[in-house]
Amino acid sequence: xxxxxxxxxxxxxxxxxxxxxxxxxxxxxxxxxxxxxxxxxxxxxxxxxxxxxxxxxxxxxxxxxxxxxxxxxxxxxxxxxxxxxxxxxxxxxxxxxxxxxxxxxxxxxxxxxxxxxxxxxxxxxxxxxxxxxxxxxxxxxxxxxxxxxxxxxxxxxxxxxxxxxxxxxxxxxxxxxxxxxxxxxxxxxxxxxxxxxxxxxxxxxxxxxxxxxxxxxxxxxxxxxxxxxxxxxxxxxxxxxxxxxxxxxxxxxxxxxxxxxxxxxxxxxxxxxxxxxxxxxxxxxxxxxxxxxxxxxxxxxxxxxxxxxxxxxxxxxxxxxxxxxxxxxxxxxxxxxxxxxxxxxxxxxxxxxxxxxxxxxxxxxxxxxxxxxxxxxxxxxxxxxxxxxxxxxxxxxxxxxxxxxxxxxxxxxxxxxxxxxxxxxxxxxxxxxxxxxxxxxxxxxxxx
Amino acid sequence: xxxxxxxxxxxxxxxxxxxxxxxxxxxxxxxxxxxxxxxxxxxxxxxxxxxxxxxxxxxxxxxxxxxxxxxxxxxxxxxxxxxxxxxxxxxxxxxxxxxxxxxxxxxxxxxxxxxxxxxxxxxxxxxxxxxxxxxxxxxxxxxxxxxxxxxxxxxxxxxxxxxxxxxxxxxxxxxxxxxxxxxxxxxxxxxxxxxxxxxxxxxxxxxxxxxxxxxxxxxxxxxxxxxxxxxx
Numbered sequence: 001x002x003x004x005x006x007x008x009x010x011x012x013x014x015x016x017x018x019x020x021x022x023x024x025x026x027x028x029x030x031x032x033x034x035x036x037x038x039x040x041x042x043x044x045x046x047x048x049x050x051x052x053x054x055x056x057x058x059x060x061x062x063x064x065x066x067x068x069x070x071x072x073x074x075x076x077x078x079x080x081x082x083x084x085x086x087x088x089x090x091x092x093x094x095x096x097x098x099x100x101x102x103x104x105x106x107x108x109x110x111x112x113x114x115x116x117x118x119x120x121x122x123x124x125x126x127x128x129x130x131x132x133x134x135x136x137x138x139x140x141x142x143x144x145x146x147x148x149x150x151x152x153x154x155x156x157x158x159x160x161x162x163x164x165x166x167x168x169x170x171x172x173x174x175x176x177x178x179x180x181x182x183x184x185x186x187x188x189x190x191x192x193x194x195x196x197x198x199x200x201x202x203x204x205x206x207x208x209x210x211x212x213x214x215x216x217x218x219x220x221x222x223x224x225x226x227x228x229x230x231x232x233x234x235x236x237x238x239x240x241x242x243x244x245x246x247x248x249x250x251x252x253x254x255x256x257x258x259x260x261x262x263x264x265x266x267x268x269x270x271x272x273x274x275x276x277x278x279x280x281x282x283x284x285x286x287x288x289x290x291x292x293x294x295x296x297x298x299x300x301x302x303x304x305x306x307x308x309x310x311x312x313x314x315x316x317x318x319x320x321x322x323x324x325x326x327x328x329x330x331x332x333x334x335x336x337x338x339x340x341x342x343x344x345x346x347x348x349x350x351x352x353x354x355x356x357x358x359x360x361x362x363x364x365x366x367x368x369x370x371x372x373x374x375x376x377x378x379x380x381x382x383x384x385x386x387x388x389x390x391x392x393x394x395x396x397x398x399x400x401x402x403x404x405x406x407x408x409x410x411x412x413x414x415x416x417x418x419x420x421x422x423x424x425x426x427x428x429x430x431x432x433x434x435x436x437x438x439x440x441x442x443x444x445x446x447x448x
Numbered sequence: 449x450x451x452x453x454x455x456x457x458x459x460x461x462x463x464x465x466x467x468x469x470x471x472x473x474x475x476x477x478x479x480x481x482x483x484x485x486x487x488x489x490x491x492x493x494x495x496x497x498x499x500x501x502x503x504x505x506x507x508x509x510x511x512x513x514x515x516x517x518x519x520x521x522x523x524x525x526x527x528x529x530x531x532x533x534x535x536x537x538x539x540x541x542x543x544x545x546x547x548x549x550x551x552x553x554x555x556x557x558x559x560x561x562x563x564x565x566x567x568x569x570x571x572x573x574x575x576x577x578x579x580x581x582x583x584x585x586x587x588x589x590x591x592x593x594x595x596x597x598x599x600x601x602x603x604x605x606x607x608x609x610x611x612x613x614x615x616x617x618x619x620x621x622x623x624x625x626x627x628x629x630x631x632x633x634x635x636x637x638x639x640x641x642x643x644x645x646x647x648x649x650x651x652x653x654x655x656x657x658x659x660x661x662x663x664x665x666x667x668x669x670x671x672x673x674x675x676x677x678x679x680x
Contacts, residue, residue, distance in 0.1 A: 085476075085477040085478040085480070085481050086477045088477060088480075088481055089477035089480055089481070092480070092484075384581060385580045385581055385584060386577055386580070386581065389576060389577070389580070390491055393484065393487050393488055393491055393573070394488070394491075396484050397484060397485065397488045400481060400484065400485070426491065426495075429495050429498070429499075430495075432502075433495065433498035433499060433501070433502050434494055434495065434498045436501075437494075437497070437498050437501055437523065438577055438578065438581070439581070440520060441520075441524070441578065442578060442579075442581060442582055442605070444520070445601075445604065445605060445608065446520075446524055446646060446647075447574070447578055447608050447609070447611075447612045447645070447646060448524055448527050448528055448531065448574065448578075448646050
């Protein structure tokens with residue numbers, strides 16, 4: 001899910017809740033101009049000072065919608081939300097990197113294309129004699145998977161509503177522990193096997209330990225933004241590889257389609273779990289706990305003891321450590337609409353940032369599913385790159401269109417539907433229609 | 449085939465395009481967006497003739513020989529026409545909606561720049577689609593031309609890809625210029641030259657086919673292929 005971030009990161013009160021979160025994730029303000037002022041004076045002061053600061057700075061990519069309550073509506077026109085192409089590129093790069101990692105792994109490491117069983121979430125096998133039976137099984141698998149995801153998301157919303165923050169944080173920490181240690185160990189093992197490189201256990205232990213520990217610190221606490229982004233890309237790629245390996249063929253495609261529909265429903269419908277999450281967070285005037293969300297903004301702060309606040313916070317996806325994969329991660333993320341975060345109460349006398357840059361947040365689930373689509377395209381083809389490239393371009397264009405819509409509608413939007421739709425259309429049409437045509441052209445040396 | 453062939457052909461085919469991208473497009477995010485949009489339009493324009501091919505295949509399923517050849521050529525012509533149509537559509541889209549929604553405060557890029565970027569987008573996508581499978585095959589085992597075909601298959605393909613990419617850039621610029629100035633004969637020229645380039649290989653092939661048929665009589669089999677990779 002795609003949201004804006006207004007990079008006004010003020011100081012976040014450091015309490016037990018925030019101690020796990022990195023410093024200020026730049027809260028995105030909602031674009032509700034008519035919104036009544038904040039509850040306490042502190043907030044008011046902070047918003048005003050930020051507004052005046054925003055006046056001076058010229059940020060071409062400014063998310064300027066959220067001028068806050070003190071601003072007369074007349075000025076809103078010039079501050080209409082402009083979503084610069086810069087933000088588009090800020091998202092293209094990580095999405096591309098994630099896809100490149102997944103495609104490179106799929107094409108070189110055999111392990112991820114071998115079928116070694118299925119997850120418990122997709123119990124029906126696809127090794128059936130008839131096509132109809134196979135289709136039925138894949139639809140049933142999809143239903144089971146989607147219902148698991150829905151249940152987990154609702155569970156998360158319920159936990160959030162009843163303020164069980166510790167539980168959620170613990171859950172997230174366990175999930176990222178598993179991703180960063182276990183899956184990385186397996187991945188490294190397979191890569192070493194593919195290239196026939198020997199590595200002794202002490203070295204392996206050292207490497208995995210360092211990678212994992214630094215990852216935990218960066219994601220859950222504080223760290224340089226670039227490192228955090230790199231880790232998020234890595235864990236999305238790992239997750240996508242797990243999906244590609246363990247989801248059977250047809251089930252994967254049906255699941256992709258079903259997830260886009262779910263994403264659309266959950267983020268946009270009034271009774272959708274994600275929407276309820278946002279509203280709850282708004283009522284409490286607190287930021288929605290930073291989920292597995294990739295953020296592209298950078299905020300530098302002056303005069304603060306904290307390091308540069310990456311906008312990432314604690315992992316929030318409800319994740320059950322017993323489960324083998326956190327498939328609902330993907331849901332959760334698409335679910336976190338960050339656009340409506342209220343700014344955190346800051347100290348009135350606090351010095352604001354020297355420089356701000358606004359950015360956009362994209363849920364990690366979106367990364368995962370984009371990579372699953374492209375990875376499946378790469379795995380399925382008979383060494384064919386055209387399909388992979390077509391899906392890649394389709395996803396990027398879908399992302400571009402979603403960002404355009406974000407600029408128009410100014411609220412959190414699901415990032416999956418358009419991209420996955422384009423991706424699916426292009427995958428099936430390129431694989432079945434275009435590929436034979438291009439093969440014939442290439443062998444006859446015809447260029448169009 | 450060796451890594452030298454792979455890298456050599458890759459850089460022959462994509463080197464100039466990569467240089468153009470790095471030096472002129474990569475710096476500005478708006479241009480990158482337009483490039484990707486251009487690539488997308490080319491892709492869509494490729495889908496339609498493929499649909500047509502699928503329909504035709506149902507009709508002319510098992511006929512071999514010249515029919516398939518002519519069908520192929522016809523599909524090539526059709527796809528070229530559709531590509532130019534999509535170039536026109538891209539122009540219309542850009543000219544009408546403007547760039548306001550993407551980047552209102554900066555000055556809108558000029559139409560010339562847009563023409564260049566869209567041409568490059570079309571070209572890169574076309575080149576990549578045509579050549580990347582061949583390129584990946586060149587890393588695998590095999591001998592080129594073992595059945596009497598030209599051993600320069602890769603080199604020829606690489607140069608043709610390079611030519612096509614650059615031609616798409618030029619066609620884009622000329623086309624948009626013609627649209628701007630409302631000189632419709634320019635559009636026709638672009639279409640004709642595109643058709644000429646795409647079919648010049650097949651014209652030779654068709655002539656050779658006809659020559660074969662004349663020499664051997666209609667019952668003979670012929671080998672129309674100029675380049676064939678084995679071990680694929």
